Amino acid sequence: MGKYVLGVDLGTSAVKVSALDHSGQIVAQESFGYDLIQQQPGYNEQNPEDWVSGTTVAIVRLILTDHLAAEDIEGLSFSGQMHGLVLLDENKKVLRPAILWNDTRTTAQREEIMDKMGDEFIDITRNQPLEGFTLTKLLWVKENEPDIWKKAKYFVLPKDYVRYRMTGNLAMDYSDATGTVLLDVAKGQWSQRICDVFDIPMSMCPPLIKSIDLAGTVTPAYAEFSGLTTATKVFGGAADNAAGAVGAGILEPNMVMSSIGTSGVVLKYEDNADVNYHGVLQFEDHAIPDKFYSMGVTLAAGYSLSWFKKTFAPAEDFNDVVASAGKSTVGANGLLYTPYIVGERAPYADANIRGSFTGIDGIHQRYDFVRAVLEGIIFSFRDLFDIYEENGGDFDTVVSIGGGAKSPLWLQIQADIFNRKVVSLKNEQGPGMGAAMMAATGLGWFDSLQDCAKTFVHFGKEYQPIPANVAKYQKLHQIYKQVYGQTKQISEELLDYRRENLN
Ligand SMILES: Nc1ncnc2c1ncn2[C@@H]1O[C@H](COP(=O)(O)OP(=O)(O)O)[C@@H](O)[C@H]1O
Numbered sequence: 001m002g003k004y005v006l007g008v009d010l011g012t013s014a015v016k017v018s019a020l021d022h023s024g025q026i027v028a029q030e031s032f033g034y035d036l037i038q039q040q041p042g043y044n045e046q047n048p049e050d051w052v053s054g055t056t057v058a059i060v061r062l063i064l065t066d067h068l069a070a071e072d073i074e075g076l077s078f079s080g081q082m083h084g085l086v087l088l089d090e091n092k093k094v095l096r097p098a099i100l101w102n103d104t105r106t107t108a109q110r111e112e113i114m115d116k117m118g119d120e121f122i123d124i125t126r127n128q129p130l131e132g133f134t135l136t137k138l139l140w141v142k143e144n145e146p147d148i149w150k151k152a153k154y155f156v157l158p159k160d161y162v163r164y165r166m167t168g169n170l171a172m173d174y175s176d177a178t179g180t181v182l183l184d185v186a187k188g189q190w191s192q193r194i195c196d197v198f199d200i201p202m203s204m205c206p207p208l209i210k211s212i213d214l215a216g217t218v219t220p221a222y223a224e225f226s227g228l229t230t231a232t233k234v235f236g237g238a239a240d241n242a243a244g245a246v247g248a249g250i251l252e253p254n255m256v257m258s259s260i261g262t263s264g265v266v267l268k269y270e271d272n273a274d275v276n277y278h279g280v281l282q283f284e285d286h287a288i289p290d291k292f293y294s295m296g297v298t299l300a301a302g303y304s305l306s307w308f309k310k311t312f313a314p315a316e317d318f319n320d321v322v323a324s325a326g327k328s329t330v331g332a333n334g335l336l337y338t339p340y341i342v343g344e345r346a347p348y349a350d351a352n353i354r355g356s357f358t359g360i361d362g363i364h365q366r367y368d369f370v371r372a373v374l375e376g377i378i379f380s381f382r383d384l385f386d387i388y389e390e391n392g393g394d395f396d397t398v399v400s401i402g403g404g405a406k407s408p409l410w411l412q413i414q415a416d417i418f419n420r421k422v423v424s425l426k427n428e429q430g431p432g433m434g435a436a437m438m439a440a441t442g443l444g445w446f447d448s449l450q451d452c453a454k455t456f457v458h459f460g461k462e463y464q465p466i467p468a469n470v471a472k473y474q475k476l477h478q479i480y481k482q483v484y485g486q487t488k489q490i491s492e493e494l495l496d497y498r499r500e501n502l503n
């Protein structure tokens with residue numbers, strides 16, 4: 001039996017590869033960053049080759065720098081940024097840069113889908129056809145890039161492409177397939193009806209596999225490229241939020257996950273598909289066979305903070321900038337931020353809304369702005385909690401994961417705004433941990449992901465809500481909720497201005 005599994009977390013800002021042993025300890029970790037290509041407002045692309053190179057560099061470093069013996073790496077699996085469209089030709093060569101989950105150019109296609117299918121679409125896929133999801137991107141290419149469309153023979157999602165390059169086999173797991181909005185969720189198959197209505201050949205849809213299924217072994221070519229051996233087994237993996245939920249131990253309905261990555265997510269485990277959020281929240285297949293989860297997504301969570309830091313504090317240490325918010329007050333001395341800087345997905349499915357600071361006063365310091373950004377992101381999560389509460393959601397524990405969970409101040413702000421206990425993980429790598437757990441379970445180290453969680457998932461510090469702060473944040477959230485409606489028209493006019501003045 002090999003000593004290690006690798007969890008490959010293919011994020012939007014970077015790929016992080018973690019090596020774990022049988023006890024779930026992370027023995028080594030390497031990452032490699034890449035950029036977004038943003039050619040126009042609303043456009044977000046990445047080059048799939050950057051994902052392959054980044055993943056390979058991280059694996060090479062694990063072997064050469066961290067001295068893991070390649071033959072000890074028994075298996076690996078993935079957590080992948082969701083929805084991004086990777087189009088391949090008949091030789092499985094990439095046809096254009098991938099169009100990502102946070103790319104919102106596809107409002108016309110979203111409307112076209114709803115005009116043609118309406119509620120039938122939501123009944124089949126359990127989701128609205130939002131700009132971020134893969135089907136709208138497929139239709140955009142079909143309508144705007146006919147030469148590329150003619151050559152397109154297959155589509156996959158980001159981690160599926162990396163897995164294909166490692167194994168030579170094309171596949172997609174169910175958890176990511178739900179996010180394409182081409183899956184008939186009840187039947188667990190690609191939807192013939194949706195493919196027919198939009199004239200998409202079924203042959204473009206890759207074979208479906210489970211997250212813990214074996215997808216293949218490392219090819220001789222990839223072994224040479226990466227230093228891995230051809231004996232290493234590669235397992236399906238999951239959408240990053242499904243993987244994050246596994247890695248955060250979200251395996252019971254009384255727990256909720258709050259993830260602050262580039263995007264932000266509030267996610268709830270769903271035992272069955274009976275609950276219906278009518279597309280207001282996303283509804284997805286879980287990495288755990290025959291289980292589901294629902295979630296609401298804030299498009300720019302960690303991205304808001306990274307944008308702020310890059311723009312206003314480029315030379316400073318990230319931790320110092322975040323910690324400076326401690327010099328401000330609850331409510332950032334009366335400054336409010338809405339994180340709609342790339343549009344929003346939930347609770348407002350609105351590609352044209354843009355962010356704002358409201359209440360700027362001559363007394364405000366930069367640290368108040370940082371605090372307002374941290375709080376504004378969590379107010380947007382609070383909007384999602386409100387939806388769960390309106391639907392009878394009953395939960396007492398929030399597990400916080402993602403890069404944002406590195407900040408103790410931000411974890412306390414979450415506890416105060418959610419008015420619930422917030423726990424962090426001992427290691428904040430929820431999705432990477434989940435990916436490694438899928439490899440460990442696929443290899444038979446454990447009988448199930450739930451069984452694996454007992455050994456691999458360890459909670460860290462608990463943050464309890466502070467009653468005086470809870471009361472203040474409840475008042476501020478009522479004010480925050482007014483900003484969307486009052487900035488909607490202004491945002492649209494400003495976006496029109498930008499589009500007219502593109503150079
Ligand atoms: N020290 C920190 N404190 C708080 N937030 C941080 C810190 N470092 C990074 N972040 C946030 O974490 C986000 C990245 O989280 P991560 O889970 O790695 O994202 P992704 O999977 O999308 O690549 C960044 O956008 C940043 O805002």
Ligand SMILES: O=C(CO)[C@@H](O)[C@H](O)COP(=O)(O)O
Nearest residue numbers: 011012081082101261262263
């Ligand atoms: O679009 C979604 C979920 O529907 C995002 O959550 C992406 O899956 C990107 O995740 P991060 O890079 O922020 O982890």
